[in-house]
Amino acid sequence: MGHHPDVKITVASRGSATGPPDLRGHRPARRCQWPGAHWRLSETTASRRCSGMTDVLLAVGTRKGLFIGRRRRGTWRLSGPHFAAQAVYSLAIDTRGGRPRLLAGADSAHWGPSVFHSDDLGETWREPARPAVTYPAHTGTSLERVWQLHPAGPAAPEVVYAGTEPGGLFRSEDRGETFELVRALWEHPSREKWVPGGGGLAVHTVVTDPRDADSVTVAVSAAGVFRTRDGGASWAPSNKGVKAVFLPDQHPEFGQCVHKIAPDPVDHDRLYLQNHWGVYRSDDAGASWTDIGAGLPSDFGFAVAAHPRRGDVAYLFPITADIDRVPAEHRCRVFRTADAGASWEPLSVGLPAEEHYGTVLRDALSVDDADPAGVYFGNRNGELYASADDGDSWRQLACHLPDVLCVRAAATA
Known part of the structure; x- marks a missing residue:
């Protein structure tokens, strides 16, 4: 297991001339923000008790190793790669019983x-x-x-x-x-x-x-x-x-060819499904499925994730087609439903505005259990994005990573 020196992302104080615009403000310049990026929280965001301030553990599996992110008091610090040159296809953060354990499925x-497995939040394996x-x-x-x-x-x-x-x-x-x-x-x-x-x-x-x-x-x-x-x-x-x-x-x-399923956190009989063409919802624990893809720019894709606490809320990353596996309309956007698929809204504040070709794979979209929820995704361009406010706005955490295969996150405090 090889390690590169830790890389730290810090949050600059309000009014810093070096920080990018507020999270809810104008779209930042398109540049890689890791390493050395300074973030500042908007007054609105900073005033919320947990928005971007809850301690979070973020695990990112890539084609060439595992990267670990820790957010403490609003500051991100990332390290890696662990399992250098091994493809990490699966991750889990097991927080049951107050004994956090990380699990990684790596392929040499x-x-x-x-x-x-790791019992010290990814320090050793x-x-x-x-x-x-x-x-x-x-x-x-x-x-x-x-x-x-x-x-x-x-x-x-x-x-x-x-x-x-x-x-x-x-x-x-x-x-x-x-x-x-x-x-x-x-x-x-x-x-x-x-x-x-x-x-x-x-x-x-x-x-x-x-x-x-x-x-x-x-x-x-x-x-x-x-x-x-x-x-x-x-x-x-x-x-x-x-x-x-x-x-x-x-x-x-x-x-x-089902690509991914995500369970609703409130109605335990409700499931969301991203298919090889088609987005579906089940209200009877999977016994039957209803198409909910209307309103999306494409109903092809790989990833789906549900909000950790709010019922009827789910996230997708639409892909153009099975023969054209790039973001729908060449735009980097997560889509969210707040009504169990009756309607969808694009979430793009802070994401690249120019044409974009980074495909998000089935396990590369994830949520944490903070309040508000953090939402995260990585793509095959090696970019990693995070939202600290249920997906309303986004920041880039990293770029130039290997292909991102899977992402998992959990609040740790």
Whole structure:
């Protein structure tokens, strides 16, 4: 694990001649703001108790290592890369039980994929002596990468799920140190008809129901959504209403190329889904889906995230098309709904105004649990952006990073 010297982003005092305009003011000049950028908070923002001042941990997985950001008293400090030259496809920040643990799914071109964990907010990392995720010999396959790391709800405080390629779900009961294959999903009768998506045959999303530890929803590319209500003993496809535009039968029982799912924080039966063409909402825990893409410049994309506390609020980053994977209308904009998809508004204050070509991948859009919520995204141009006010305004945290593959954030105080 290699380290470069820490880089610090400081917040200049109000009235500083060196600081850029206020967060809610004019659009800043387009220049990379890391390292050496000085930020100042507007009077409106600074007067809010938590806006941009809550301590936050930010983890950014890239094609060539992991970068860690810490915001303390309004000042960002970033360090890295950890796991130098390893692609970090998955991250989790497990804050359950007051014992924060970071998990990272990294892939070495020499040693292969592994799951690392840190109990000191990313200062040091440990890799188990035996591989944490291993396919049993009878499967005749091996781990290619870990696409998702997901701490389960409070009812299962030690449980972590790992979604992997080639299409296997694993469960840990020791906070991510060892995992076992969930055999019922691996042996599902439909599996022989699953096909790899563009990124491979991957279980890339895991959603757990905070009311019921036995209720788990996963998304598989390209097989669609599957649900269990008995702790993984049995699974059923749950794709009613979701199109597979690339198949002769566009409404199959399974086979959709679902890109991401995000759960509503208030209505636990409500889910948001970004599909390979199509944006959907479920109000019955995934049993059926309704198209909510009207009002977006494109309903193709990879990422979707829900607000951590406000019901009906979700975020997307629309992409032009599957054959033209750049931001819709060549503009860098996050779109937000505040009414569960009945309408959408673009969020672009502080984002680049010129034509933009940075694609945001499925796990590269994230929120923290501060108040107001922080919203973050990174792109394949190596740019990292943050909002400290629910997405109303943005600042660039970093540029010239390797491809950003995943982003996770959590309030730490």
